[in-house]
Amino acid sequence: MNVLKGKAVADSMAVAMRSALNQLPVTPCLAIIRVGERPDDLAYERGARKRMEKIGIQCQIVALPETIGKEEFLKQFRRVNRDPDVHGILIFRPLPEHLRDCGVEQIIDPLKDVDAISPQNTARVYLDDKRGFAPCTAEAVLEIIDSIHYDVRGKKVVVVGCGNVVGKPLSVLLFNRMATVTVCNEFTQDLKDECATADVLVSCAGVRRLIKGDYVPDGCIVIDVGINTDDDGTLCGDVDFDAAAPHASYITPVPGGVGGVTTSVLAKHVIKAAVLQQERQDPFDNQMGAH
Numbered sequence: 001m002n003v004l005k006g007k008a009v010a011d012s013m014a015v016a017m018r019s020a021l022n023q024l025p026v027t028p029c030l031a032i033i034r035v036g037e038r039p040d041d042l043a044y045e046r047g048a049r050k051r052m053e054k055i056g057i058q059c060q061i062v063a064l065p066e067t068i069g070k071e072e073f074l075k076q077f078r079r080v081n082r083d084p085d086v087h088g089i090l091i092f093r094p095l096p097e098h099l100r101d102c103g104v105e106q107i108i109d110p111l112k113d114v115d116a117i118s119p120q121n122t123a124r125v126y127l128d129d130k131r132g133f134a135p136c137t138a139e140a141v142l143e144i145i146d147s148i149h150y151d152v153r154g155k156k157v158v159v160v161g162c163g164n165v166v167g168k169p170l171s172v173l174l175f176n177r178m179a180t181v182t183v184c185n186e187f188t189q190d191l192k193d194e195c196a197t198a199d200v201l202v203s204c205a206g207v208r209r210l211i212k213g214d215y216v217p218d219g220c221i222v223i224d225v226g227i228n229t230d231d232d233g234t235l236c237g238d239v240d241f242d243a244a245a246p247h248a249s250y251i252t253p254v255p256g257g258v259g260g261v262t263t264s265v266l267a268k269h270v271i272k273a274a275v276l277q278q279e280r281q282d283p284f285d286n287q288m289g290a291h
Contacts, residue, residue, distance in 0.1 A: 001245050002148075004223075004252045006260035009147045010051075013264045017055050020271050026087075028274035029058040030114070030266070031080045033091040035073070035099065036066030040227075041092040044263075048090070051263035057270050060086070070102050081109055087277055088114035088270035111276050114269035116169070125169050128176040131276075133269050138170040140261040141202055141223055142177075148250060150221065152179040156197055160184045160211065160238065161204035166225055170202065191215070203238035213243025222251040225258050 021028070030052055034041050045061065052059040062080060064073060080086055089112045091104060110120040116135045124132025145152060157179045161167040171183045184194050195201055195215040201222050203211050208228035216222055216239075226238030237254030245251050252258055 001248050002250045003245075004144055004148070004250045004257065006144070006252070006257050009144055010260045010264040012147065013143065013261075013268060014055055017264075017268055017271055020275075021056050024271070024274055025278070026274060027056070027058055028087045028270045029060065029085055030088045030090060030270045031060050031062055031083070031086045033062045033064070033077065033080065033089065035064045035068060035092070035095055038092070044092070047259065048263050048266060051260075051267050052270070055267045057267055066096055068099075070099055073099055074102055074104075074107075077104055077107065081107060081112065086112065087274040088112055088266075090115050090266065091117070093117070111273055111280075114266060114273055122169075125172055133272070134173060135165055135169045136265040136269065137166045137204075137225060137258065137262045138173055139265045140258050141166075141170055141225065142173055143261050143265060144223060144252065144258065145200070145221070148221075150200075152177050152200060154178065154180065155199040156180050156182070157200040157202065158182045158184065158195055158198035159202045159204065160191065160195070161206065161225075163204065163206075166204040170204070205238050207238055208236050209238070209240040211239040211244060213240055213247060216244045216247040218247050219249045220247065222248045223258065224252050224254050227254060227259065 032045055032048060034045060049059050062076060064076060080089060089108060094100065105117045108118050110118050113121050114133055116122060116125065116133045121132040125134050152174060157174050159167055159171050159181060162183050162185045167183060171181050174181045182194055184191055188194060192215050196217050198217060198220050201216060201220050202225060204225035206226050222239055222244055224237035224239040228236050230236050235255050241253060
C-alpha cells in the first residue's frame with residue numbers, strides 16, 4: 001500500500017506553473033468572492049491564498065456580508081468580472097438562499113471562470129474541449145491519477161457521489177479518457193458490490209467513513225475526496241482509511257490528499273486564464289460586453 005499525499009503532486013505541478021509564469025507579460029490575479037464567513041469557505045480561502053502566494057499569483061479577496069442584497073451583490077460581482085487586472089474568479093458556493101437565483105453562472109466571463117460554473121465551461125467538459133476549464137476538485141483527481149502514471153483507459157472506475165461540483169464532471173472527465181465509469185448515488189442498491197468491481201474507487205459523497213474496508217478490492221486505487229468531521233471535530237474522509245488501506249495499492253489520506261492538489265489546479269487555471277485573456281481566443285468573449 002502506498003499513501004498518495006497531495007504535497008508531492010502539488011510540488012511537481014508548481015515547477016511547471018512557475019515556468020509558465022515566466023513566459024507571461026503580466027502577473028496573473030485571482031479574485032475570491034466570499035459571501036459571509038462559513039468556516040469551510042474560510043479554510044479553503046486560506047489554502048488558496050497560500051498556494052497562490054507560493055506560486056507567484058496575486059490574490060484578492062472580495063468579502064461581502066451575508067446580508068448583502070441581490071442588487072449590490074451583482075454590482076460587486078460585475079465590477080470584478082470587468083476588471084482587466086483580474087484573470088480568474090472563484091466564487092464560494094452555495095450562496096445564501098436569497099442570492100441563489102442571481103444568475104452569476106450566466107454572467108461570469110468564461111475566460112475568468114476558473115472553477116467551471118458557467119454553461120460554456122460545463123459544455124466544454126462534456127465535449128472534451130481543452131480550451132475551457134473543468135471544476136478544480138474533479139481535475140485534481142486526474143492529477144493524482146496521472147502522478148502515478150496510471151492509464152484509466154479500459155479500467156473500471158467507480159465514482160461514489162454524483163454532485164455537480166465533483167461527481168458528475170469527474171465521471172465525464174474519466175469517460176473522456178475511455179474509462180469504464182460507474183457512478184453511485186444514495187439510491188444505489190448495493191454499494192459494496194459496486195465498489196468491489198473497481199480498479200479505481202473515488203468517493204466524493206460527503207459521508208464520513210462511508211467506504212468500509214471490505215468495500216475495497218485488493219490492488220484498488222482509492223481516492224478520497226470527502227472532507228468530513230468526526231464527533232470530536234477531527235477531519236476525516238469518506239473512506240475508512242485504516243480499514244481500506246491494507247487492500248489498496250494506492251490511497252489518499254484526509255487531510256493531506258486531494259485538497260492541496262485542488263488549490264494547485266486552481267492556480268494552474270488562473271495562469272491558463274491569463275494566457276487566454278492575453279490572446280482573447282474565445283467564441284463567447286464577444287458576449288461579455290452585454291454584462
